[in-house]
Amino acid sequence: MRIIVCVKQVPDTTEVRLDPVKGTLIREGVPSIMNPDDKAGLEAALRLKDSSGAEVTVITMGPPQAADVLREALAMGADDAVLITDRAFGGADTWATSCTLAAACGRLGYDIIFTGRQAIDGDTAQVGPEMAEHLNIPNVSYAAAIENCGDHLLVKREFEDRYHEVKVNTPCLITALAELNTPRYMTPGGIFDAYREKEITTWTRADLPVEDENIGLKGSPTKVVKSFPKTVKAAGMKIERGVDESVQFIMDKLKEKYIL
């Protein structure tokens, strides 16, 4: 069985702050991590490898430093890693990203593709299902449990108030929830092997059978204009009293809320 896992290097959004003036994310000094949903997908693939002897390849599209998440995946037990990196892919939205990753998967060959449900920096949850459409394979999203039944997979899709059990044949694409499993720790030896012994294959624009109009910024029909925090406003209270009474009322309220 051949499994491809798509992973993304993302800023650890628990540490990200918002610039109060520009309303944009301050990314400097923020540590980068493997997207949690993707890590669950990787763990699911590794469990299939443990039980059925699958070969697991991890791929990522990103700048050169994204190789770190591939090293982490190799240290966890993935067999191979491919870094898809080129200026031509920069600025991609989910359409362009999914076209690029689908082309890479097509070139590698697969029985199962795992992606995370969504990335914690983009939050679109679109790339996985879009990839399945490009590749014309079934997509089972929001996977909370996976069972390998030999000639098919049984996947439990989890929603807020219910779940589905879906039987799917391979090849297929599954998007994983972080709740799917508890990813294994790397081992110290796995880390050393990942950094010192294993090679990461690098693919650039020239290596992928994909059209120019479907990659990078130019191939992106959508664009993020602005990110800003949600401003929470309560309904407010209208006070219609005399001046002195109103002042006293406000002072009492501020003391009640420990502001004074």
Added chain:
Amino acid sequence: MDFTLQKEYKAAQQLFKDFAEKEVKPLAQEIDEQHRFPRETVEKMQKFGFMGIPFPKAYGGQGCDTLTYVLCVEELSKVCATTGVIVSAHTSLCADLIYKHGTEEQKQKYLAPLASGKKLGAFGLTEPGAGTDASGQQTKAVQDGEEYVLNGSKIFITNAGEADVYAVFAMTDASAGTKGISCFIVEKDTPGFTFGTPEKKMGICGSATNELIFSDCRIPKENLVGREGKGFGIAMSTLDGGRIGIAAQALGIAAGALERTVSYVKERKQFGRAIAGFQNTQFTLADMATEVEAARCLVYKAATAKDAKQKFSIDAAMAKLKASRVAEYVTDRAVQLHGGYGYIREYEVERMMRDAKITEIYEGTSEVMKMVISGNLLK
């Protein structure tokens, strides 16, 4: 000279940090209060290869090095000094002894399960009358045909009762002084090998510290490590490496106490502001941080020297001497900056202060470190 950690070491450090935060820290206070050996944590560490970090894969180890092992002990000790010493005693004092001095058969039989996480190790040298003066061994080993018969006892042995494999020292020739000491491997459950009552200690309370008692304990003669009379040299060279592990533990204790204190002083308000705003706090933290970094440099230097197969005894002695002193100083200041809360169990720094003291004592007291360092200077 590059003082930054390369990527694989940073990745390993992050692994140990994550593991320590998620698996070790939640139990730290409980095992200290209950004087409970954290068997469940040891099993997890065995599963993820933390108990065989510097040993070759051919012997079931992780194929990493001393620096990686030091990073592990440091990160574990930041949250729990007990867990740090369990790894250190097992790795440096038992497994490394067999790796450096054992025969191929002994390595296959004992090192492989130790390094691969199937068994836990311990080191039995100290006796009631033989602490710093390790030459005063009273435990005896007499050859009888295909076996040695051990009689005597050891005290203050880390991992005692919990470990499966023990490197033990005994006198095979009482007339030869230190040249009459030999080293043996003894397995738990060998008839005639029992344990005393666990010691209740000032700190590292979850670490099993116990007597080993040998009463006509028969072991195969193949369990002699090296040759008769070579035991003292084996013990001393093993303790050299062990010092790096304890230095890493002390460094971790100090670094953990510093981190907690930095967080605390930002939150604690007195006189209308966070105490982090007062110069006394700031200057004290600056001193603490500088001492921690100085200790770190010495510990990593000793580990790197060992990995480069250079002589490292002096580096190891300096690292342990400095790091243990820093652990005491930093934890003392940490409690002081916490004020009354620093004296309260759940704020953790009081436990760190109690844990720190032993690092000046075991695996060679600070006074012994000074003997080693000055002996080298004045030769």
